[in-house]
Amino acid sequence: MFHKEGQRIIITTFLLVAVTVLLANQFITLPWLQMSVQILALVILILILQFFRNPTRKPVKSFDDILAPVDGKVVVIEEVEENEYFKDKRIQVSIFMSPINVHVTRYAASGQIKFSKYHPGKYLVAWHPKASEENERTTVVINTPKFGDVLYRQIAGALARRIVNYAEVGESVQQGDDAGFIKFGSRVDLFLPLDAAITVKLNQKVIGAKTCIATTRIKKENED
Template sequence: MFHREGQKIILITFFITALAVLLAHFFVNIPWIKLAIQITALVILILILQFFRNPKRRSNKSFNEILAPVDGKVVVIEEVEETEYFKEKRKQVSIFMSPINVHVTRYPASGKVKYSKYHPGKYLVAWHPKSSEENERTTVVIGTPKFGDILFRQIAGAMARRIVNYAEVGESVQQGEDSGFIKFGSRVDVFLPLNCQINVSLGQKVKGAITCIATYVDPNEQEESKY
């Protein structure tokens, strides 16, 4: 299966590939040049197809868990001041996507969309400390039954030039469903309550809609454990 955001690019690439292969076959007389053109065209088509792949995944939906919104590697786990929506400290988990990762963004939790905003910006490399605040990005906040409000942010990188965000304020969303797409690389930041338990570690590879990155911790049980 391929993501709908890639349909136009796939069709154009397929047409160009077919044209390049045919032109090389009929008009190039030097065998090694002909083969090089045809192989290059096919490799480009394969790369485009793998980039826009959209594997269907069944999430084990749970109000007590936050699932990874994307495939990639965990590059940040820290307590930060979230300045756009919460304006208070939150736990941040950031996942970096390389060009070979699936680039579908999925809802990390079930709930109602309370905030959805696009921000134009720069195209710093995705691991740059300021990319979360200065790059092109979208911010989505979901109100959940257990965690309260959680925020996730799609961030464009040096290669990514278009972010697609489907979240609309007021709609109910399901954990694991498509929430958007980032074309050609970048990262997603997730901002969670301070009292949740983070279940991933730096450098860990995660799968969108599959890997649990955090679990709910009952504040009452947490308080009792102190005594």
């Protein structure tokens, strides 16, 4: 299954690859060169198909948990000052996506959209410390029953040139549902309350709509 945001690119790539294979058969006489061109064209098609893949995910929904919004690797876990919406301290958890990761963004929690804003910007490498504030990005805030307001930010990387964001203010959303897409190399930041119990570690690989990023369960157990 492929994401709808990739349909046009997939069709265009398929047509170009088909034309390339036919032209190579007709005009390239050296067998090794003909095969090399055809194999290269097919590899490009496979890479495009892999990038826009959209595996079906059925999360175990819970108001007590924040699930990973994307596939990738945890590159930041730290207390920071969030200056756009909260204007106070939050725990930031950042997930970096390489070009080979699934690039679908999924809602990390169920709730109501309170804020959704697109920012044009630079295209620094996604792991750059200033990428969260200077790159092309979208900021979305979900009001949740257990965590209060949770902010996530889609950040374009050095290769990305378009962020797709489906979140609309006032809309009720479900954990794990499709929230958007980032085309080619990127990062998603989560900003959580200071008392959220983080359940991931630096450099851990996570799966969107599957891996638990933070929970209120540990806090409950301690209170009991």
